[in-house]
Amino acid sequence: MLTVYGMKASGNCYKVQLLLEQLRQPYQWIEVNSAAGETRTPEFLALNANGRVPLLRLDDGQLLAESNAILCYLADASPLLPADRLERARVLQWMFFEQYSHEPYIAVARFICGWLPADHPRRDELPRLRERGHAALAVMERHLADSAFFVASGYSVADIALFAYTHCAGMGGIALDDYPNVRAWLDRVRATPGFVPQSP
Amino acid sequence: MLTVYGMKASGNCYKVQLLLEQLRQPYQWIEVNSAAGETRTPEFLALNANGRVPLLRLDDGQLLAESNAILCYLADASPLLPADRLERARVLQWMFFEQYSHEPYIAVARFICGWLPADHPRRDELPRLRERGHAALAVMERHLADSAFFVASGYSVADIALFAYTHCAGMGGIALDDYPNVRAWLDRVRATPGFVPQSP
16 A cells, blocks of 8 residues: 655645545555654655655555655546646646745745744745745736636646645735635635545 | 747756757757846746746747756657656656755855855855755765666656756855765766756
8 A cells, every 4th residue: 555654734745645535546644743853863864865745655665755746656647647748748837836936935934824933033034935925826826817727638736736835825924815716726626526625 | 840948057948958959859049038037028928927947839839837847848758758657756756856955055056156246135045055955965965875867767857957056066155075976977967978068
């Protein structure tokens, strides 16, 4: 059986949970509290030298890191990763957008607001993180004006990757009020078969 | 013919140039100076709402953004992107590592040192960028102790993605002296067929 090392509160880990549920793929989940340093122990670093969750362990013990690489692996040959060469590259385009232009701002703002003390010096980063987060949302809003999902072939792992931190952007003080297309897309994702919300 | 919108001095753009040369694929290059704001004009934003190069235009006018998505598209069905499901996912794992844990530190340190004035306030970011850059190099160094290239099947677009900013890390004050495996791997990349160095 597949094993996921992950922290349920992490959007990057929730991506993997959501996809596995939607694929109806059995798995076991090993909770690893990265906020408490559990991804930095010698035991965990032996599994993933980069010290991050999620981490996927296959039946034969092989390991795969990086949330979006795990999504592509698991969705391979399913409708959630298109077979067409250009469509598949577009899925990757949005997944790299997510990891470079979206997650480092929207997820980090949520982390600072939700996990660090109210007087923590990293709160000084919030104005810049929110500005960049809104820039990412504006790109999404424009794209979704013409598209039900991020890639024309339909709901894909690109949507899962972007849903993970967009749906909870408000926790980092990044409101979605000005992004009606994004909010409608979030609802379309929630209506896909097998959708599960993130654990509270 | 393929068209690349890119800035030759950008490692993300050099990735695409290097791959196209190694694939012996004809292309035209349109130089776009992102450091001078040319990716933020209305004309360019109409091509890529995220305002970044590289951007690939296909024969039929379709556009694809994000350097690593472009690499995967171009290398599809070539030996530089393995067909095996897990190997391909490992290529993606290292490409997402590059965009999340490597480029935001090593490339940004290079940008601050090479493009901004010596008294620019962003120089205050350098100690943290260098620390994180060294952390990424340490992960690479450990992995390359057992591997000639990043993925077991051989030289791939994961190596191209990681080569782009590793080879010039010193420009950002991140020396490679303590990473003999990384330096040997850089030399192996330089020895692959069709390799071209980055334009000075």
